[in-house]
Amino acid sequence: MREKEKNYPWIRKVSPGLTPPSLRDNTADVDRLIKGIKKELNGEEVHVDFSLTGKVSASLKQSGYDVSASIYEEHGDWRLIDIYDAQDNERICGVAIDLGSTTVVLRLIDLETGVAMDETSFHNPQIEIGADILTRIHFATRGEGLLHLQRMLIERLNKEIAALGRKHLVGPSGIVGMSVAGNTTMTHLFLGLNPYGICREPYIPVVNRIGLIPSRELGLDINPGAPVLVSPNVGSYFGGDLIAGILASGIHRQDEVSFLVDVGTNAEVVVGNKEWLMACAGAAGPALEGGVADMGMMAAPGVIDRVVIDPVTREFTIGMIQDAGAHPAQVKRPVGICGSGLIDLVAQLFSAGMIDLRGRFVEEACGNRIVEENGIQQLVVVPPKDSGTGRALTLSQTDLDGLIRSKAAMYTILTTVASTVNIPFAEIGKFYVAGTFGSYIDPRSAITIGMIPDLPLETYVSLGNTSLEGASMALVGSEAREALFRIRDQITYLELNVNQEFMNLFSAAKFIPHTDTSLFPTVAVRE
């Protein structure tokens, strides 16, 4: 076979320019199309799935043999997706999906240009069954539970894809490819595969590397021949969303060693470069129970995402997420605080001397902002008169303790990973922060509370939704798709060993910024 170009669109449209048959050239219809496309592809192998045989012949006859075709490549051979009357100039599009357990994000992509056309997001409808993954796994193993979970997701996807399509005048058959990135459980539920083994020793998924699946086998209302690419899992606790994330970050192509941290329901850490990759993720034992999840509130209009406290007057300036393009008169009052706002708040409280290094409220500094409810101290962030809910927005000692456990867990994991690979933090090239949540975090604040290492701010790069970005890249280019599977195969998975040493590190990290303040030279600590 001819050497393929390194990077090419693996889903594409071809116009083979067929000559109609005659007594002198009585090649059969399907064979004629295959021959035409093969010529267009400089001799690469082309197959037509049996289910399309009848359609091909009918379409050739109807169009007078003036057709174009959508095709995709797998294992070096091309396969027909669909055939069109060339005069119709049918557009070919694809959908990339970040299949989050909480939020699902869809991106509509023009596959001829690779350009993103639109994006939409919605709550995963499976939340109705259970907000957490374990509840869904248990539900899936009972009766028709698995089918039900799969259907509610697929039906919602169909609805959202149809809506996106209508907006851009793309019919279901115009969607000729899909790329999905989700964690291992979400991937199993999307595919209707039993997730039982994922959460039980020895934690065995049904499948990690999945070949392209024709969309019709999943009940998706897109072109029935469209290939569905599923980002591969490393194992039960390291899923395709993270592999797609690594792809999007590009750390697997760089010389220098970089960190990639995905701060979502769990904290997932990847470190490496173009030669090696090590990953560490998920449920790392009782010490991390709850993980960094408490910080993972959804950013939405009316939610506080920035807090500045004047170190002298201790006055609060509150920043809030606004409706895009909302009229100033319609600006909402705050109704809650999201994770990045919380990190800002705690960092500012610490800098203003309102909490101490053990994360306790300093009563004399907090003054009348401190109230007590059910025996637990609360700090009033927004008084009732300024709140959108009519009640005070507060930060309780419990919230604070939770945040500190989370940030200590994060820092301990980072320390452990760095020491395992023997790379001092100072030698890190870039520190990428992924996840919608991660993209809002102010690194300065995260450093102040000792959540992430005290590195020059330019080391930190926020990447946004890397799962969606990686899924999109793999849908559009062959090199990215191959990289997805290469990354999966290359990665070494580090099972966090929650031993005495880990617990010692964790305890030391439960201070603000840390017991060893020399690790955070840029953080001013009030004695």
Added chain:
Amino acid sequence: MREKEKNYPWIRKVSPGLTPPSLRDNTADVDRLIKGIKKELNGEEVHVDFSLTGKVSASLKQSGYDVSASIYEEHGDWRLIDIYDAQDNERICGVAIDLGSTTVVLRLIDLETGVAMDETSFHNPQIEIGADILTRIHFATRGEGLLHLQRMLIERLNKEIAALGRKHLVGPSGIVGMSVAGNTTMTHLFLGLNPYGICREPYIPVVNRIGLIPSRELGLDINPGAPVLVSPNVGSYFGGDLIAGILASGIHRQDEVSFLVDVGTNAEVVVGNKEWLMACAGAAGPALEGGVADMGMMAAPGVIDRVVIDPVTREFTIGMIQDAGAHPAQVKRPVGICGSGLIDLVAQLFSAGMIDLRGRFVEEACGNRIVEENGIQQLVVVPPKDSGTGRALTLSQTDLDGLIRSKAAMYTILTTVASTVNIPFAEIGKFYVAGTFGSYIDPRSAITIGMIPDLPLETYVSLGNTSLEGASMALVGSEAREALFRIRDQITYLELNVNQEFMNLFSAAKFIPHTDTSLFPTVAVRE
């Protein structure tokens, strides 16, 4: 990829001997199976179709990871058909089918040994719609006609396969492969493809080369993942049955140039050797209308297949097809005459001087065997008292004229083909005669009437059902399967040009044995 052996079973069973998962080896189920089979195959690529993903995982868990698997190879990669508990020692079998428009023959084959286990045959149920192909094509293009024709065939196949399976204790899931050889129309009807283009200028089938089809897409009650191999067509008038026939004859592997003639509803002729192949088949215009079809009566118990006439006494000795193992007392009386019997009869009549070289009854030689009905002369072959029907079995002048037209057509085609490729008959290595009908023909009689060239009798080799044999070979070995497609691609199709020269040759061949008796030196011609 490792160089594959030249010939290997492309459907096979493997026992990968998997190690069950553990915390130290948490490869996912499907990935584990793939890895195990890949190792067993020295690193060749292995894929598991998505539809089998769930079953693989369940089966691995149920069997404690002690499984065997049936797999097949296509385009160099292996694909899973099914997975079994290794302790069950499941047998894997396949079915080869000669899909005749009149008769369908099934052969059950043990795929581990390649040995034929049993065979069964039945009338094609589509005869109910129409005995000839054209009627079926017309029926197929009306309403649900195509679906109806396909279903009646598939349902009957399912019934017959089930019966064969029961006899040999092979369940439907134990049939993991199928190989089908039929003419182009029969192939289209089997696959549910519109045959409309086959019989209309410019005679374009839907497809000639068909990839392996999973049996479930055809509604076959065998293992749903079993690959169905369909012998490829050259065009509308040269189908997969003939390609399979060439494969079975082996002429494509020989140094010497041989002829292969399939005498069925049409007369199909192939000539060539390992370097080139030329074929000529089917409807060659008005001269051949009816073709050799009139001779194609079914051989069955009670049908005359041999006739000897004493040249002096002109007494008839009649040979008849008997029920296998029938008691002498139950021997039937003759009810008809089959094609090979007819050839014998006419050859003997000619040798005994009872017909002349123009194929007319010689009244003085025939004596009281000649009767006249509706103004047409009839020769009584079996008088009413000896006949199974109670009426005389006769040969009319019309029958005789038909046979002579047919034999003249056959000889003219052979002459035309030989002269096109510039090979004198005397240089033919072997002259293979295929088809159930062909296998009964006595070459001596066929030479006597001038149907086939006057060559040494050892030149003629009867091959029996070459379609079935070719389909079986291609099901069992990779080399034969590849050869099937190579033969198809190699073959040059000769469209018979029914011009004045052809008609002249045809007229000359309408004599017994021929106008030019020097072409038949071994045939004694009474002056």
